[in-house]
Amino acid sequence: MSLAQTWSVALLGMEGQMIEVEAAIGGGLPRTVLVGLPDASLYESRDRCRAAVANSGYSWPSQLVTINLTPASLPKAGSHYDLSIVAAVLAAAEVVPRESVRRRVLLGEVGLDGRVRRVRGVLPALMAARSAGFEQVVVPQGQQAEAALVEGLGVTAVGSLADLVDCLHGRPVLPVEDDPATGEEGGSPPARDLSEVVGQPEARWALEVAAAGRHHLYLQGPPGVGKTMLAERLPGLLPDLELPEALEVSAVHSLAGVGVDGLITRPPYADPHHSASQPSIIGGGARIARPGAISLAHRGVLFLDEAPEFSPRVLEGLRTPLESGVVTLGRTQLQTRYPARFQLVLAANPCPCGLAATPGAECRCAPMAIRRYAERLSGPVLDRIDIAVTLAPLRRAYLRTATVGETSAVVAARVREARERQARRLTGSGWLTNSEVPGHHLRRGLPLPDGVEALDQALQRGRISARGVDKVLRVSWTLADLAGADAPTRSHLLTALAMRRGEPAEGVA
Known part of the structure; x- marks a missing residue:
């Protein structure tokens, strides 16, 4: 034999x-x-x-x-x-x-x-x-x-x-013409500039803060106000991936069968349709689970447009990965783990028809229909969102007189500087951005800003949760990094609290 x-x-x-x-x-x-x-x-x-x-x-x-x-x-x-x-x-x-x-x-x-x-x-x-x-x-x-x-x-x-x-046999192999790639084409969408977004100064500022600290973002407003445009421009504000991150992202895309012609150095972007199944977004398979959209968006952006239209099982399946940064998929024969440290952006209308917050428009949705629509985004999911923004429709006069806003390159430069401040502060800790810093280090390893009594009052009145306190502190540190401050001030803390609760923050625009 x-x-x-x-x-x-x-x-x-x-x-x-x-x-x-x-x-x-x-x-x-x-x-x-x-x-x-x-x-x-x-x-x-x-x-x-x-x-x-x-x-x-x-x-x-x-x-x-x-x-x-x-x-x-x-x-x-x-x-x-x-x-x-x-x-x-x-x-x-x-x-x-x-x-x-x-x-x-x-x-x-x-x-x-x-x-x-x-x-x-x-x-x-x-x-x-x-x-x-x-x-x-x-x-x-x-x-x-x-x-x-x-x-x-x-x-x-x-x-x-x-x-x-x-x-x-040790003989030289002559190069041949490549076969067409069998994998899917992936990667980031074509570059879109932030200057194309008309108006919405608070939303633009929230987008910059989210990019600087890698915070999760919730955009709410009637159709046509710019929610999708803002989300699509978030990857353009993010800095390039570091080498360990780039290798990790490239490995996930290779495993998923997405074409990898070289090292992926830009943060990925995924925007699945609201009809997508749970295995396609969370990951799954019969014997050995394959990565889903949340893993393809690792170290990048996952955008869920029309978020209330997604399956409740899909939305609830995001809860654990949002906290841990990994997703564990168990099958009868073995378990698989995939990285899933993505930046989540949710977009939703105020009601099923989308006209509830539009001046001069008539919303025909019944009160119970509006309530059921809002309840599709559960409290535990929304509690994991760092920044909430309500976008208002633009007036005709404003569209005529609006000036061109800052370009993505200008905003990305500020984001890059803020990321560098975070990297210096977190050197040796294993954390890269403010969103990754655990609560015990925020409260014990870093100086607390003035005005923390406002957080105590909000917590006692039930306006934020204990998780919300940590998220407000993280956002306040990001605001300080954008401002070039060594530590957050009372103004940064109150602004972060307002952004957390989706309230207008005075002066943020």
Whole structure:
């Protein structure tokens, strides 16, 4: 009996588990057996690989071929094991040297004609391979840029099984024309400038504060006042991602199958439709849960337009990730964890028809309908929002005389300076922005501003919760950072309290 081994990677959330792929030839009737808890797409790789090998000019063994994926007790899913299965079988059949595949990690899906297709999760898989001590990897042609993000690995890109055989024999692999990307196009939307928003000075200021401290934002107002325009311009105010953040964001997008042509350095932006299901937003799947929109918006912005129209299960599912920054998805066989430290922006109308707050317009919604509409956003969800803003419709005269506001570049410069002040203050703590600072550090590790008695009164009267007290303190520190102050003042605290409760803050415009 002839035996050969090579390696692939099982992706369990953001963590990679090394999988030894063994192929044994001989000992029974001609057939191919695949064992090791494969899912349907992986089990079908027997037929894909056999046809690909035959159509590439090589012979699939005419004996019993047993392929084992170790550890056998770990569920395995995906088509990225195809390339390692082919390599192990060819090595067992002595088509390629066995030593050339013994310490090599291979990722790729094969087509019936022998082409090697792109797969999801190359970046997190290679990060796991590097941590396990591997030095040589093989990836599909066209994913070299993604693989090159992991330093310390020798990467070979192959476009066909003929290229794979050349690679394993030590011969040079000629570059081929890239196949069309199989992943979805992702990333941030086209750049939109804040100067395009007419009026709404308080909302513009709230957007700047939210960007500076990475605070959650709730925009309420009638249709057409600029809620969506403001939310779409928030990513343009955020600074570039640091290298550890960029690698983490790129790994999530690679795992989700979103095209990654290089390091993602800009904060991502996700705006799912209100008809989206809970698994598509929170994450889910049958055996191994895949990341949802909240993970694709990690270190970026998640915008829920027409928030009351979303499913209550979707909205309530945001509660834990908003606090912890991660989402844990349990299934019968295993649990997966994905990062989900996103900045949430909610937008809603005052009533189902949207005309309740429009002067001169007649709202025909019944009082009970307005109440049910407002109750779709539960108290626990709204309690996790840092800043609430009510936008008013613009007058015709104002539209005629309104001047062009500040551009995104001007506001982004102030946001960047505020972020730098936060970074200096939080050096060594592991926190990056004010929104991440826990309450005990706000109250004990940082000086309290004057006027905290206003928070005590609001707490005693039930106007804010204990969580709300911490959020007001965080926003007050962000206001101080924007103002260039070393610590928040009484004015900053009262302004943060007003912004928390959605009240007009005098002087904030």
